[in-house]
Amino acid sequence: MDLALFDFDHTVTDRDTFSTFLKANLPASRLRWGGLLLAPLAFGYYRLKIVPARTLRAAVVRVGLTGLERRALATAAERYARDTLPDFVRPHALERIRWHQARGDTVAIVSASIDLYLRHWCRQHGVALICSQLGHRDGRFTGRYRGRDCCGIHKARRVLKRYRLTDFQAVHAYGxxxxxxxxLALAHHRSYRWEPMTAAADG
Structure with a gap:
């Protein structure tokens, strides 16, 4: 039995599901003033390429979610996972997940996107989940992550915390x-943007 690790946004899906979820479900007033507050960071990320994605995500969580009622957004997240996410999933990605499952492999989504909606999608498709988790207290979001943003080295660390790689015949990773x-560096078989990684890409 093998282990198969899939990034979610832009790997399993064809877009950023985190920002799409927030745009569809945050109050309009918060979207307006939040957009103004975050404009410099967004410009630094999208245009200048000098702001890391993790910095922008953390700022979006802080500005967008602080103080919002968890129950209402959790209900919206379940609906989003059921009704909207299927339209974003790449057919060949779902086919690859099914291929691994048919072989008896353990399949996990490893994503910087949030647990709020990913847990529903993963439960529906019978796959494990390692992802960023939103902090909350007294029924409201704190505007911070519970633990770290699940990206970069923290993806690998959380995989290693969850799984003992020597328990598997091989590890596959898709990012x-x-x-x-x-x-990807943990894997024997690596796919980058749905192409096998070459020796040059590994370096």
């Missing part, structure tokens, strides 16, 4: 960005 490199 699409620099945030996946540490996870």
């Amino acid at each position: 699409d960005s620099s945030e996946d490199h540490a996870m």
Whole structure:
């Protein structure tokens, strides 16, 4: 039996599901003033490429979610996972997940996206989940993560905390960005943007 590790956004899906979820479910007033507050960071990420994605995500969580009622957004997240996410999933990605499952492999999504909706999608498809988790207290979001943003080296560390790799005959990993490199390095079989990684890519 093998272990198969899949990044989610832009690997299993064709887009960023985190920002799509927030845009669809945050109050309009918060989207407006939050957009203004975050504009410099967004410009630094999308245009100048000098702001790391993890920095922008943490700021979005802080500005977008602080103080919001958890129950209402959790209900919206379940609906989003059921009704919206299927339209974003790449057919060949789902086919690959099914291929691993048919072989009896352990399959896990390893994502910087949030538990709020990913847990529903993963439960529906019978796969394990390692992801960023939102902090909450007294029924409201704190605006911080519970633990670390699940990206970069922290993806690999959380995989190693969950699984003993020597229990598997081989490890497969699928990713699409620099945030996946540490996870890909754990694997015997690596796919980057759905292409096998070459020796040059490994370096």
